[in-house]
Amino acid sequence: MQSQPALKPERRVERLDAVTVRFAGDSGDGMQLTGSEFSKASAIAGNDIRTFPDFPAEIRAPAGTLAGVSGFQVQFASHPIYTPGDRPDVLVAMNPAALKANLPDLKPGGLIIANTGGFTDQNLKKAGYDANPLEDGSLAGYRVIPVDITRLTENALHGSGLSAREIARSKNMFALGLMLWLYQRPLEKAVADLRSKFVGRPEIVEANEKVLRAGHAYGETAELFTSVYEVPPARLAPGTYRNISGNQAIALGIVAAAQLSGLKGFLGSYPITPASDILHELSRYKNYGVTTFQAEDEIAAISAAIGAAFGGNLGITTSSGPGIALKQEAINLAVMAELPLLIVDVQRGGPSTGLPTKTEQADLLQVLFGRNGESPVPVLAAQSPGDCFRTVLEAARIAIRYMTPVIVLSDGSIANGQEPWRIPEPSELERIQVRFRTDPEGFQPYARDPETLARAWVRPGTPGLEHRIGGLEKHHLTGAVSYDPKNHELMVRTRAEKIERIAREFPPLEVDGSPSGKLLVVGWGSTYGAIAAAVRELRRRGRDVSHLHLRYLNPLPRDLGEILSRFERVVVPELNLGQLRTILRSRYLVDAKGINKVQGRPFQVTELVERIEELLS
Amino acid sequence: MKATAVVGLTRKDFQTDQEVRWCPGCGDYAILASVQKVLPELGIPRENIVFVSGIGCSSRFPYYMNTYGFHTIHGRAPAIATGLKNTRPDLQVWVVTGDGDALAIGGNHFLHALRRNVDLKILLFNNRVYGLTKGQYSPTSEFGKKAKSTPYGSIDEPVNPIQIALGANASFVARSIDVEARHLQEMLRRMAEHRGTAVLEILQNCNVFNDGAWDHLTNKETKAENQLVLEHGKPLLFANGKKGIRLRGFVPEVVEVGEGGVDVSELLVWDEKAPPALAFALAGLASPTPIGVFRQVERPVYHELEEQQARQVVERLGPGELSRLLAGRDTWTVE
Ligand code: SF4
Numbered sequence: 012m013q014s015q016p017a018l019k020p021e022r023r024v025e026r027l028d029a030v031t032v033r034f035a036g037d038s039g040d041g042m043q044l045t046g047s048e049f050s051k052a053s054a055i056a057g058n059d060i061r062t063f064p065d066f067p068a069e070i071r072a073p074a075g076t077l078a079g080v081s082g083f084q085v086q087f088a089s090h091p092i093y094t095p096g097d098r099p100d101v102l103v104a105m106n107p108a109a110l111k112a113n114l115p116d117l118k119p120g121g122l123i124i125a126n127t128g129g130f131t132d133q134n135l136k137k138a139g140y141d142a143n144p145l146e147d148g149s150l151a152g153y154r155v156i157p158v159d160i161t162r163l164t165e166n167a168l169h170g171s172g173l174s175a176r177e178i179a180r181s182k183n184m185f186a187l188g189l190m191l192w193l194y195q196r197p198l199e200k201a202v203a204d205l206r207s208k209f210v211g212r213p214e215i216v217e218a219n220e221k222v223l224r225a226g227h228a229y230g231e232t233a234e235l236f237t238s239v240y241e242v243p244p245a246r247l248a249p250g251t252y253r254n255i256s257g258n259q260a261i262a263l264g265i266v267a268a269a270q271l272s273g274l275k276g277f278l279g280s281y282p283i284t285p286a287s288d289i290l291h292e293l294s295r296y297k298n299y300g301v302t303t304f305q306a307e308d309e310i311a312a313i314s315a316a317i318g319a320a321f322g323g324n325l326g327i328t329t330s331s332g333p334g335i336a337l338k339q340e341a342i343n344l345a346v347m348a349e350l351p352l353l354i355v356d357v358q359r360g361g362p363s364t365g366l367p368t369k370t371e372q373a374d375l376l377q378v379l380f381g382r383n384g385e386s387p388v389p390v391l392a393a394q395s396p397g398d399c400f401r402t403v404l405e406a407a408r409i410a411i412r413y414m415t416p417v418i419v420l421s422d423g424s425i426a427n428g429q430e431p432w433r434i435p436e437p438s439e440l441e442r443i444q445v446r447f448r449t450d451p452e453g454f455q456p457y458a459r460d461p462e463t464l465a466r467a468w469v470r471p472g473t474p475g476l477e478h479r480i481g482g483l484e485k486h487h488l489t490g491a492v493s494y495d496p497k498n499h500e501l502m503v504r505t506r507a508e509k510i511e512r513i514a515r516e517f518p519p520l521e522v523d524g525s526p527s528g529k530l531l532v533v534g535w536g537s538t539y540g541a542i543a544a545a546v547r548e549l550r551r552r553g554r555d556v557s558h559l560h561l562r563y564l565n566p567l568p569r570d571l572g573e574i575l576s577r578f579e580r581v582v583v584p585e586l587n588l589g590q591l592r593t594i595l596r597s598r599y600l601v602d603a604k605g606i607n608k609v610q611g612r613p614f615q616v617t618e619l620v621e622r623i624e625e626l627l628s
Numbered sequence: 629m630k631a632t633a634v635v636g637l638t639r640k641d642f643q644t645d646q647e648v649r650w651c652p653g654c655g656d657y658a659i660l661a662s663v664q665k666v667l668p669e670l671g672i673p674r675e676n677i678v679f680v681s682g683i684g685c686s687s688r689f690p691y692y693m694n695t696y697g698f699h700t701i702h703g704r705a706p707a708i709a710t711g712l713k714n715t716r717p718d719l720q721v722w723v724v725t726g727d728g729d730a731l732a733i734g735g736n737h738f739l740h741a742l743r744r745n746v747d748l749k750i751l752l753f754n755n756r757v758y759g760l761t762k763g764q765y766s767p768t769s770e771f772g773k774k775a776k777s778t779p780y781g782s783i784d785e786p787v788n789p790i791q792i793a794l795g796a797n798a799s800f801v802a803r804s805i806d807v808e809a810r811h812l813q814e815m816l817r818r819m820a821e822h823r824g825t826a827v828l829e830i831l832q833n834c835n836v837f838n839d840g841a842w843d844h845l846t847n848k849e850t851k852a853e854n855q856l857v858l859e860h861g862k863p864l865l866f867a868n869g870k871k872g873i874r875l876r877g878f879v880p881e882v883v884e885v886g887e888g889g890v891d892v893s894e895l896l897v898w899d900e901k902a903p904p905a906l907a908f909a910l911a912g913l914a915s916p917t918p919i920g921v922f923r924q925v926e927r928p929v930y931h932e933l934e935e936q937q938a939r940q941v942v943e944r945l946g947p948g949e950l951s952r953l954l955a956g957r958d959t960w961t962v963e
Pocket residue numbers: 649650651653654655656685755759760833834835836837
């Protein structure tokens with residue numbers, strides 16, 4: 012069978028600039044795999060892509076129910092894009108619940124590919140449908156392509172010897188094959204991935220491949236579609252690319268930081284959604300000089316990392332909001348002991364257990380102010396999946412140079428979402444300077460580098476430099492316990508000054524759009540894509556709107572205040588109730604307005620455009 | 629780590645210029661003196677020794693040892709020491725903790741260090757009270773303890789540190805007493821030799837908030853009657869050889885020995901390698917109170933397993949190359 016079947020003359024090829032597809036089914040239906048394979052094929056075909064997986068917190072929510080619907084959205088385009096798309100053009104619905112949960116998002120007139128085999132009476136009832144929506148005319152505003160994927164999959168595997176259950180689980184491959192055909196993508200990549208995913212189980216590989224090809228062939232022969240689509244390649248910057256999720260990029264950033272610093276990397280971590288994948292990924296890299304330690308709890312995870320840092324290694328801990336709350340006391344120990352430490356917070360919906368699989372940006376104030384005492388810690392936020400790599404590297408560099416814990420903020424949407432990532436050339440990866448003190452002459456544990464104010468890092472095992480550190484206030488030179496009031500104030504101010512000085516090394520801020528004017532949109536973290544797309548749309552409409560995206564949340568860049576003052580109005584969109592806005596208002600006395608959303612979902616471009624328009628009018 | 633070249637270190641080499649700030653008469657002084665006595669004998673360079681502690685009176689210990697030291701946060705010393713030892717197996721890592729630090733706030737970390745068999749030497753000072761916070765009952769305080777926070781007596785059943793350690797499958801579990809210098813030093817040497825987690829419970833007198841908690845074990849008049857010294861391969865005798873311990877089923881019982889009593893051959897012969905149930909049963913005795921090594925067995929040490937696994941992965945996959953890792957499996961090129 013050919014991957015690019017010859018087209019029948021009557022079938023048109025329609026060229027599109029950008030398409031958003033959402034795959035939806037039961038959480039056991041394999042929609043995540045289908046979505047990521049489809050995305051991969053699009054990326055390899057040269058499109059710019061952004062993906063957004065959306066799944067329930069329960070591993071196996073009751074089948075067929077709305078609670079159990081798992082979705083995967085991808086936007087792919089022939090031009091640079093910034094988000095996984097607001098509203099899908101195409102919805103692949105494997106059952107009634109998937110249709111019901113996702114229909115409100117579908118664009119008017121959008122395409123629905125519905126697995127009619129999943130629309131049984133029982134499933135209709137579970138989803139709360141009185142009548143079959145595929146038959147009662149309620150979908151008249153959309154283009155519905157009914158395909159009995161369940162039966163067609165069974166047919167394809169008839170006589171394969173696989174169990175009914177295994178056959179049922181292959182139907183996602185039919186959907187994938189069909190979609191790859193519809194967008195004229197080759198099948199080879201998906202087949203190769205099946206082979207490596209199910210290594211040692213040739214019967215499963217064979218079955219899945221058969222179904223995949225059946226789905227592809229079905230599109231070609233069934234004459235359900237009057238056209239197929241083509242989304243030509245985007246013009247990305249030259250280089251070698253791969254797809255990457257935020258969590259993968261963090262794991263790679265950690266390995267790179269270890270190698271570039273020549274230090275042993277030690278990750279202490281405790282499983283928590285949505286950060287666990289970083290632990291999983293790193294645990295496979297034992298041959299890269301990185302050790303992972305699954306601790307007994309969040310506190311032990313960071314404590315072990317602090318122990319590793321005390322031993323002269325690159326200590327790292329990864330978690331999400333609830334885990335960070337538990338780690339705060341230990342972060343403060345690293346502040347006081349002035350040890351380098353990398354802390355990654357993949358934020359999720361809160362408070363408390365909150366929405367584990369959903370996204371939010373509500374940990375900013377927690378990481379800035381959630382510890383006892385005056386406790387300055389540098390905070391950096393990654394703005395996209397691939398950007399997590401650079402952010403982690405930079406955080407490690409700051410941690411080592413300034414002898415301080417550094418917090419990196421990511422969140423659920425970029426942790427699991429993917430984008431094409433230009434793989435850095437080795438020459439782009441700068442070594443991270445590490446200097447251990449070995450000279451006993453005149454050594455004082457808390458004497459500081461006059462420029463960075465960092466104290467010296469001394470590896471235990473170095474003769475003549477034996478010393479004691481700890482969480483009690485230290486004498487400003489000897490490090491001996493000191494209760495002297497003046498010394499305490501000196502130390503509090505020195506620790507604050509040390510962190511403030513980091514800002515001297517930040518590059519100048521870059522404003523996207525005119526450098527002064529009517530309105531500046533200030534964002535941070537994962538909202539980058541939605542804001543960038545929204546301001547482009549607004550400028551296309553002739554509005555005077557600029558965008559500034561902050562990577563450094565502590566210390567704040569030194570040129571920030573001046574930039575804010577150049578605009579008549581400042582608006583801060585955040586997936587919280589206004590945390591950065593609070594800081595900007597108090598720090599710069601600027602009357603910043605907020606656009607705030609806390610639904611466990613990212614901003615849509617259109618909603619930002621509308622809200623900003625309102626502010627402008 | 630055995631550096632026989634290090635000769636001539638003395639107790640003084642391990643003392644710091646810090647003024648020791650425990651209350652006068654505190655049992656911690658005696659423990660400090662014993663540790664400073666034993667360390668020079670180990671042949672380990674000072675710079676290769678680290679003391680890690682949590683919070684509490686005992687946790688001030690690192691400040692008084694002229695080695696590397698880290699006074700950390702309440703209860704977390706075993707976790708911090710785990711990260712240190714795991715990345716720096718060349719160091720000898722001691723943990724100093726107390727009954728509140730190790731068994732209340734830090735109970736979880738204590739348990740997990742032991743089950744993993746991290747190569748740590750844990751000194752657990754047990755004075756059955758909170759000293760630094762000025763006199764509340766602790767997890768080892770006796771039932772009914774009247775203390776600052778329990779004016780009508782505590783209603784908590786105490787934990788037995790030895791039994792907890794045995795339950796966590798610790799590979800070395802021992803007990804000694806602050807003022808029994810010779811015995812304490814012998815235990816310190818034994819734990820220094822041991823590979824894997826070594827836990828030593830040290831019964832320690834807090835003369836300010838719980839004075840005399842162990843008096844019956846240290847007082848000249850009553851000590852013989854109440855101290856049962858465990859020695860590997862020897863029958864369990866105490867009270868100057870007049871009494872002993874015999875096993876009835878699973879229950880250790882005190883018997884008179886010699887004339888009118890049982891023959892020594894009927895007594896339980898102590899075996900450090902026996903299944904932990906035996907040590908557990910013995911650890912439950914209060915009168916007499918056993919001191920010595922309850923258990924010493926060899927089992928794989930955490931950092932060695934870790935190193936072995938890393939070696940195997942390198943053998944199988946070769947040393948990792950960053951550029952290949954960054955590229956992953958699926959790439960495409962844009963011209
Ligand atoms: S309070 Fe008790 S344990 Fe603490 S130093 Fe004083 S005597 Fe020792």
